[in-house]
Amino acid sequence: MAQILKIGHRGSKAHVPENTLASFQNALDMGVDGLELDVHVCSTGELVVIHDFTVDRTTNGTGEVHKMTLAELKELKVEGGHKIPTLEEVLELAGKKCFLNIELKGRHTAAPVSALMEKYVAEKGFSYNDFIVSSFQREELMIMYNSNPDIHLGVLSQASVTQAWEWAQEFSAKAIHPHFSLLTESNVKKAQQAGYKVYTWTVNDPEDIERMKSYNVDGIMSDYPERL
Template sequence: MVQKIGHRGAKGYIPENTLESFQKALDLGVDGIELDVHVCASGELVVFHDFTVDRVTNGSGEVDKLTLSELKTLKIAGELQIPTLAEVFDLINRKCWINVELKGHDTAQPTCELIEKYVTKKGWTYEDFIVSSFQKDELEKTRAHNPKIRLATLSQASVEQALEWADELSAYAIHPHFSLLTDDNIHEAKKKGYKINVWTVNHYEDIQRLEAHIIDGIISDFPDRL
């Protein structure tokens, strides 16, 4: 059974990477939720995709140059807030697993520390998390900090590159763009023992085509279509 993974929550229905979007994904019965993190100027991990706040909020500026209190004053779609990663963990509360994409620089260590806190103090397990990134150095830092944290290599350009990095990092999964999949590279990934979660798949015909392949998860803005 292919797992359904909400992209930045349920981005097709409610603005991305907000608590409301994550709640919508949970209401739609997702197996996993994908989200993005940056470290803001005051040191907290915030859940946000872009490097600047301009596209999504009523403010402007770089995420890592703004403090948490400054980010919390910004509005998404006129009423929603930028959440911290801890707030998202508390909301999801093990109702599904969480794919934390290390989007910003220097996000590996604080992400590892927060995951460790939830595992050691709040009864979560390492199986509740996958940490992914397009940035190999952030994945390397994660691996060095705590090899128990499951890694996934993201790729927009090449499944071969994702597999190469996965081999080097002893990763758990590869997360390629769905258009890159072929029978051959799926077979190669499976032969090596990797899970395959693809992104971002929103159209019914693409979903049907992918579900015919031996993949593990589909990341979608509309997880109820899966």
């Protein structure tokens, strides 16, 4: 049986504030195979790692991420005194210690993520196997697929494994990323037989983790990487 990859969801979200360098480092210290993170483009064009479309929930500030400059975002404090990192800062931290699952959360993220990945592959010794780019957004997946077919895509779904499968076919994706509640032993096997990896999220309860392992999924994302 193939190893089931352990993927830290937004780093190690249950232990250290999500999507911070400290959270990613903590997950690396736990021996994860991959890190999952979310990206938006700020008003000055940089890719920043934050989940929400606003800074209100996770920082001491308020406002929409895409309307703020990098300097403004860097002034904000995440709980515990952490800062919002850029995608480049996370890449430098992670190096090639594990793969990165980059979720295109905000609009217009596909093109700059593609350009940054191409730079790291061309100049810093990374390979496309070091990344998987996922999204719920069909438009961003399409742009990424059209800009660089070498980039490995994952189709996120909270509603339908069938829809994820259809989009995966359309964009030659490597993986589908369904919420764990959508999975059965049968549809996991069917997807794998069709050539797709199955990476599921966000699996925190030990019983759910064991059930996903019994289905032989390819990877599990969790806020508690040590439970995987």
